Amino acid sequence: MITKESIIGDVLKKYPDSAEVMFKHGLHCIGCRVSAYESIENGCKVHGMDEKQVDALVKEINKSIRA
Template structure:
């Protein structure tokens, strides 16, 4: 399965792909994966709110997926 994460995906949808992606979010300083907004915010919106570089997070999430068996 060839899955690519994009900045317009909802945070909750990304986590649903693989729960272990939480570690990538945590490494970037995004710790509120279980909050209500995770179901309504895109990666880009969450990054803007938390001052995180969107492209770097998306790259690291995709790198993780490429190394996993998803």
């Protein structure tokens, strides 16, 4: 299960299709070097997202990897 503490790079490595979900939610740091060690929550906050948006992103990523 993915959490907001999950590292973006790790999530993308294990679940490449999650990139589409991240991009859709405004997390455009898919290819950024920082994504290798930055959590989903930190990445979202850098992009101006609030807690509700972070939770929605994590929920959709988890839904997509279960499909």
